[in-house]
Amino acid sequence: MVEARQVDVVVVGLGVGGEEVAGRLAAAGLKVIGAENRLVGGECPYWGCIPTKIMVRAGNALAEARRIPGLAGKSTVEADWTPVARKIRDQATDNWNDKVAVDRFTGKGGTFVRGTATITGPGRVRVGDEEFVASRGVVVATGTTAVIPKIEGLSGTPYWTNREAVEAATLPESMLVLGGGAIGCELAQAYARFGVQVTVIEGSPRLLAMEEPESGEVAQAALTADGVRVLTGVHAQKVAHDGAFQVTLDDGTVLTGEKLLVATGRAARLGQLGLENAGLDPSARFITTDEWMRAGDKIWAVGDVTGHGAFTHMAMYEADIAVRDILGQGGPVADYRALPRVTFLDPEIGAVGMTEKQARDAGLNVRVGYVPLNQTSRGFIHGPGNEGFLKLVADHDRGVLVGGTTAGQSGGEMIGAVAVAVHAEVPVSTLLSQIWAYPTFHRGLGEALKPLA
Ligand SMILES: Cc1cc2nc3c(=O)[nH]c(=O)nc-3n(C[C@H](O)[C@H](O)[C@H](O)COP(=O)(O)OP(=O)(O)OC[C@H]3O[C@@H](n4cnc5c(N)ncnc54)[C@H](O)[C@@H]3O)c2cc1C
Numbered sequence: 001m002v003e004a005r006q007v008d009v010v011v012v013g014l015g016v017g018g019e020e021v022a023g024r025l026a027a028a029g030l031k032v033i034g035a036e037n038r039l040v041g042g043e044c045p046y047w048g049c050i051p052t053k054i055m056v057r058a059g060n061a062l063a064e065a066r067r068i069p070g071l072a073g074k075s076t077v078e079a080d081w082t083p084v085a086r087k088i089r090d091q092a093t094d095n096w097n098d099k100v101a102v103d104r105f106t107g108k109g110g111t112f113v114r115g116t117a118t119i120t121g122p123g124r125v126r127v128g129d130e131e132f133v134a135s136r137g138v139v140v141a142t143g144t145t146a147v148i149p150k151i152e153g154l155s156g157t158p159y160w161t162n163r164e165a166v167e168a169a170t171l172p173e174s175m176l177v178l179g180g181g182a183i184g185c186e187l188a189q190a191y192a193r194f195g196v197q198v199t200v201i202e203g204s205p206r207l208l209a210m211e212e213p214e215s216g217e218v219a220q221a222a223l224t225a226d227g228v229r230v231l232t233g234v235h236a237q238k239v240a241h242d243g244a245f246q247v248t249l250d251d252g253t254v255l256t257g258e259k260l261l262v263a264t265g266r267a268a269r270l271g272q273l274g275l276e277n278a279g280l281d282p283s284a285r286f287i288t289t290d291e292w293m294r295a296g297d298k299i300w301a302v303g304d305v306t307g308h309g310a311f312t313h314m315a316m317y318e319a320d321i322a323v324r325d326i327l328g329q330g331g332p333v334a335d336y337r338a339l340p341r342v343t344f345l346d347p348e349i350g351a352v353g354m355t356e357k358q359a360r361d362a363g364l365n366v367r368v369g370y371v372p373l374n375q376t377s378r379g380f381i382h383g384p385g386n387e388g389f390l391k392l393v394a395d396h397d398r399g400v401l402v403g404g405t406t407a408g409q410s411g412g413e414m415i416g417a418v419a420v421a422v423h424a425e426v427p428v429s430t431l432l433s434q435i436w437a438y439p440t441f442h443r444g445l446g447e448a449l450k451p452l453a
Pocket residue numbers: 012013014015016017018035036037038039040041042043044047048049050052053115116117118141142143144162183273302303304305309310311312313314315344
């Protein structure tokens with residue numbers, strides 16, 4: 001072991017959040033060590049958001065072409081995965097090579113260290129043979145990895161997680177998907193649109209269990225329309241693999257599939273990080289932070305690892321707060337009231353803030369506005385492909401929106417308007433006096449607002 005190097009900050013994990021923190025601090029002139037044991041950029045560019053949205057975009061193009069009959073003539077669609085896999089490999093991920101990202105960081109003046117970092121004391125981090133002492137502190141941004149449930153026979157089989165599903169150069173004939181959350185649903189629809197026979201097995205009574213019940217219904221209808229078999233309220237009891245997978249459910253049904261995708265959630269792996277050496281609890285599910293992303297003395301945490309929502313925009317948001325704190329720049333602190341999220345199905349399901357149930361459970365005087373998209377002018381014009389709804393949740397006592405869902409064509413774009421209203425606490429009365437362009441999808445928000453007056 002060589003003598004410990006004195007630096008200003010060590011960032012552990014250079015995924016979305018860590019890369020942002022490390023790059024900005026280095027650009028500001030601090031002596032920054034960025035440690036990453038896999039690829040700089042993290043899950044989002046290599047196995048998450050970007051490649052999966054390339055798949056979704058391609059699948060949506062196929063679906064739209066298949067809507068031409070009855071709308072505009074005839075179409076013959078022949079799906080081909082090759083350009084999708086090529087774009088992911090050659091353009092999006094550089095064949096899973098992070099040289100560009102490493103250069104981006106070192107170009108800002110940061111020092112990059114490849115390897116697994118562990119915290120050895122307050123402000124101290126070891127990576128391989130090197131030890132660093134950070135005078136300002138350590139930022140933990142180690143993200144999450146796929147949870148693999150304890151199901152008899154599963155371990156040891158060649159099951160897939162999102163990583164293998166993203167890296168696939170060719171598609172299987174069939175795929176069983178364990179878990180009907182965002183990952184399971186998005187990948188199920190994309191694969192199905194390329195001709196894969198997909199079955200989704202979801203343990204809870206509905207898909208997208210964290211969102212509005214109506215969102216789960218829309219997701220289930222959309223997947224079913226694409227030929228996906230959706231099973232809810234059932235659990236896998238046993239998994240076997242003999243070239244193909246057999247999954248036995250708790251009701252005795254046996255399902256077979258060429259591949260098995262495990263998409264049953266993600267977890268922060270805190271046990272191996274040495275958090276106890278910095279006074280933090282390594283057995284916790286997530287790292288607890290205050291409004292400045294401080295987890296303790298001279299230690300910050302940002303991104304998935306804080307448990308505030310596993311989204312790239314959350315990692316970027318928290319990174320910005322930690323950077324401002326470390327540089328003493330002040331500004332707004334963390335505020336999670338208007339957290340937006342989009343499940344990239346067709347139809348897209350945008351959501352922000354509280355669901356109706358969350359608002360009721362919080363004891364608010366709730367009013368709800370709801371409009372099916374196909375009952376709006378634009379929905380009528382657009383069909384086929386006009387499934388979805390707009391739902392707004394208001395705190396009637398304060399006269400503001402606390403949440404909303406925009407499911408439908410451009411649902412992920414529409415949610416922006418609701419997010420502004422929730423974030424800025426625009427009075428419902430002000431929103432009701434707004435002019436909404438005709439005939440847009442978002443004009444339906446004006447209708448959904450009416451019962452909230
Ligand atoms: C299939 C999929 C699709 C997704 N789609 C979206 C989407 O459309 N929109 C969206 O907002 N979010 C999406 N997400 C979530 C998004 O990818 C994550 O929220 C985001 O990557 C979190 O960033 P992070 O920096 O917290 O963690 P990560 O990106 O996971 O980065 C953490 C990094 O730390 C490294 N690391 C861990 N431990 C150590 C250690 N001890 N030493 C050194 N390095 C370490 C890891 O290798 C990793 O590179 C998706 C996720 C998945 C899996």
